[in-house]
Amino acid sequence: MLRNLIDLLRYRVLIQSLVVRELKARYRGSVLGFFWSFINPLLQLLIYTFVFAYVLPGRFQVEPYPLFLFTGILPWTWFSSSVLESSNILITSGNLIKKILFPAEVLPFVVVLSNMIHFFFGLPILFAFLIYYGKIHWTLVFLPAVVLLQLVFTLGVCLFFSALSVHFRDVQNILANLLMLWFFSSPVIYPYLDISPNIQRWLNYNPMTHILVGYHQTLLTGSLGHWPWLLVMSVASVVTFLVGYAFFDRLRDTYAEEV
Amino acid sequence: MAIAVRVSDVTKVYQRYAHRKQFRTLKSALLKGNLIGELRPDETFSALSGVTFNVWEGSTFAVIGRNGSGKSSLLKVLAGITKPTSGTVEVSGRISALIELGAGFHPEITGRENVFINGIMLGLSKREITDRFDEIVEFAELAEFIDAPVKNYSSGMYMRLGFAVAIHVNPDVLLIDEVLAVGDQAFVHKCLDKISEFRRRGKTILLVTHSLGLVEKLADEAIWLDEGKIQARGDPKKVVDAYLAQVTSREEEALAVAEEQAVAEFETPPPASEPVEDEQSLSKREKGRWGSREVEIVEAALLGSDGQPRHVFDTGEPVSVRLKIKTSGTLKDFAFGIGIFNADGVCCYGTNTDIEQFVPLSLSGEGEVRLVLDRLDLVEGTYFLDVAVHQRDGYPFDYHRALHAFRVNSRVKDLGIYRPAHRWEFSPNISMKPPRDE
Numbered sequence: 125m126l127r128n129l130i131d132l133l134r135y136r137v138l139i140q141s142l143v144v145r146e147l148k149a150r151y152r153g154s155v156l157g158f159f160w161s162f163i164n165p166l167l168q169l170l171i172y173t174f175v176f177a178y179v180l181p182g183r184f185q186v187e188p189y190p191l192f193l194f195t196g197i198l199p200w201t202w203f204s205s206s207v208l209e210s211s212n213i214l215i216t217s218g219n220l221i222k223k224i225l226f227p228a229e230v231l232p233f234v235v236v237l238s239n240m241i242h243f244f245f246g247l248p249i250l251f252a253f254l255i256y257y258g259k260i261h262w263t264l265v266f267l268p269a270v271v272l273l274q275l276v277f278t279l280g281v282c283l284f285f286s287a288l289s290v291h292f293r294d295v296q297n298i299l300a301n302l303l304m305l306w307f308f309s310s311p312v313i314y315p316y317l318d319i320s321p322n323i324q325r326w327l328n329y330n331p332m333t334h335i336l337v338g339y340h341q342t343l344l345t346g347s348l349g350h351w352p353w354l355l356v357m358s359v360a361s362v363v364t365f366l367v368g369y370a371f372f373d374r375l376r377d378t379y380a381e382e383v
Numbered sequence: 384m385a386i387a388v389r390v391s392d393v394t395k396v397y398q399r400y401a402h403r404k405q406f407r408t409l410k411s412a413l414l415k416g417n418l419i420g421e422l423r424p425d426e427t428f429s430a431l432s433g434v435t436f437n438v439w440e441g442s443t444f445a446v447i448g449r450n451g452s453g454k455s456s457l458l459k460v461l462a463g464i465t466k467p468t469s470g471t472v473e474v475s476g477r478i479s480a481l482i483e484l485g486a487g488f489h490p491e492i493t494g495r496e497n498v499f500i501n502g503i504m505l506g507l508s509k510r511e512i513t514d515r516f517d518e519i520v521e522f523a524e525l526a527e528f529i530d531a532p533v534k535n536y537s538s539g540m541y542m543r544l545g546f547a548v549a550i551h552v553n554p555d556v557l558l559i560d561e562v563l564a565v566g567d568q569a570f571v572h573k574c575l576d577k578i579s580e581f582r583r584r585g586k587t588i589l590l591v592t593h594s595l596g597l598v599e600k601l602a603d604e605a606i607w608l609d610e611g612k613i614q615a616r617g618d619p620k621k622v623v624d625a626y627l628a629q630v631t632s633r634e635e636e637a638l639a640v641a642e643e644q645a646v647a648e649f650e651t652p653p654p655a656s657e658p659v660e661d662e663q664s665l666s667k668r669e670k671g672r673w674g675s676r677e678v679e680i681v682e683a684a685l686l687g688s689d690g691q692p693r694h695v696f697d698t699g700e701p702v703s704v705r706l707k708i709k710t711s712g713t714l715k716d717f718a719f720g721i722g723i724f725n726a727d728g729v730c731c732y733g734t735n736t737d738i739e740q741f742v743p744l745s746l747s748g749e750g751e752v753r754l755v756l757d758r759l760d761l762v763e764g765t766y767f768l769d770v771a772v773h774q775r776d777g778y779p780f781d782y783h784r785a786l787h788a789f790r791v792n793s794r795v796k797d798l799g800i801y802r803p804a805h806r807w808e809f810s811p812n813i814s815m816k817p818p819r820d821e
Contacts, residue, residue, distance in 0.1 A: 137503055137508070137509060138500075138503045138504060141499060141500050141503055142500065145489055145492055145496065145500055148491075148492055148496070149489055149491040149492050152491045152492065152532070219483070219486050219487070220486060220487045220504075221464075222459075222464065223464070223480075223482045223483040223486035223487070224464070224480075224482075224486055224487055224504050224505065225462055225463045225464050225480065226504055377465070377466045380459070380464050380465045381397065381398070381465060
């Protein structure tokens with residue numbers, strides 16, 4: 125398994141070109157093209173702001189609420205799109221797996237990385253709002269660490285589900301609902317500190333909780349109060365990755381026959 | 384000489400999911416904690432069993448066999464795309480598999496971008512692709528369209544680009560799976576030239592194809608796979624002959640069964656009157672049998688030179704048509720006729736004893752009629768035999784239409800219906816190399 129991981133390094137050019145292809149192909153043919161990467165998060169922001177600032181106002185003790193929401197939605201979108209897309213990536217790329225010899229894990233990697241690039245495209249907008257609200261803190265320097273944490277965790281989850289869905293196509297259907305549940309169990313639309321300790325105790329088992337709090341703290345509040353949890357999470361992320369990869373590796377030989 | 388590909392006792396077992404006995408769920412798999420074990424159903428299917436062979440470095444090796452014989456499975460195992468269930472495959476040097484051309488092309492991006500990505504997938508570095516890019520585009524004859532999205536390509540353009548990239552990977556061992564059926568004649572020739580160039584440069588080629596002519600022309604050695612086992616190996620010509628012999632015997636069987644069914648279907652009851660022969664039914668040439676049965680054709684058969692009934696012949700072979708007939712009375716007015724029709728319903732030849740001015744004198748009891756053809760000079764194809772006994776004015780005693788089918792095979796894929804015995808002659812200033820097998 126370790127050797128496979130090292131082998132993967134040799135394929136970084138392939139991963140890189142596939143990510144570029146993915147990004148190029150996604151908006152080719154649309155009028156606004158590349159700008160959709162900015163427009164999509166903006167529209168999302170508008171919808172959530174409308175709902176939680178005007179339809180259901182004053183629920184949460186956080187100001188400005190739209191900014192809080194946006195800080196959570198960007199990384200959450202990265203995570204959930206990656207998981208959803210990778211759950212059928214091996215099946216939709218069946219032709220490749222059956223006809224060309226290359227390590228299949230390249231495919232979920234490409235999904236996660238191209239969604240990460242989309243996440244990066246959303247960041248300038250986020251920063252523009254942060255500057256507008258005067259919320260630039262020195263803790264920003266820890267942002268890359270949180271991103272890395274999420275990357276490793278997301279890769280692990282995606283490797284696991286992409287492998288599993290080859291054998292159990294039901295996974296794709298379950299995932300759509302699971303992700304909805306996961307969304308509401310993560311502090312995206314509500315602040316972590318607002319919820320009662322009883323429930324918080326349960327939410328602490330959710331790795332995305334800590335990742336999202338990490339984003340909120342480094343970007344919005346400028347505090348590092350959550351760092352012990354993030355340390356735990358960094359170990360958990362690596363473990364998730366290794367477990368996901370081992371699972372993927374174990375089933376590797378079956379893909380060409382099953383997809 | 385070194386061995387480039389060493390295949391030892393390779394067996395590949397696939398799972399036959401359609402007949403899975405045990406319903407498998409995510410829950411049961413997770414509960415037993417044994418996903419892999421649970422994934423093995425009882426019903427299996429061996430695509431390859433105990434396949435062993437070596438391919439010498441620099442040689443061209445062909446694999447032939449009918450559909451489903453395990454050829455493609457073998458190639459996938461060789462390419463490393465699937466693992467053999469047991470046995471080992473060793474390949475020395477870089478291997479490239481042309482299993483499907485243009486697999487991995489993304490329709491939305493341009494030909495140029497696809498060349499790079501496809502090249503990288505096939506194991507080239509970016510630099511190598513940049514160096515070979517112009518050559519690839521030139522080979523694919525796509526200079527004008529290389530910056531258009533691949534979805535706008537015709538299927539021929541798509542294949543050409545796929546082949547161009549794959550061939551420029553410049554592997555030590557090249558696996559080719561029936562991909563030479565792409566493109567127009569000119570491009571196929573170009574591909575063949577490229578393959579010849581490969582051979583000259585001492586590269587190893589492993590070819591899977593249905594084109595037996597190509598096997599005889601290109602291969603140094605061949606194997607014939609059937610039901611996952613090697614049936615014959617060695618000299619390509621011998622292997623092809625062995626394969627063709629089996630194809631013939633299968634055709635023979637199939638035609639014999641079809642004839643038996645056709646004859647049985649129209650055995651009884653004899654229709655009261657001749658069916659209406661409108662133009663349509665004539666052109667469709669439906670199977671049929673009619674007549675008064677005052678004289679009955681008990682059996683109609685084509686005999687080979689050994690006098691045994693057969694259904695498959697080589698073009699130019701001597702053939703006799705044998706009719707066994709039976710009558711209860713004694714007749715003074717009768718004629719025997721035969722007709723040979725091709726699959727399109729075109730009459731290739733028809734004659735009867737009346738046309739040829741035989742005068743009937745008497746017929747009684749059981750008898751046998753033979754029409755002896757010294758040469759069956761028909762081109763390759765499936766033909767139908769009509770046989771009849773009738774009065775000279777056409778009143779039918781027994782008429783079999785298209786009940787008896789036979790097949791003519793030929794090494795030469797010439798055109799038309801009739802193949803007159805012929806030869807070519809050239810004046811001394813025209814130099815031609817005669818075909819290999821004649």
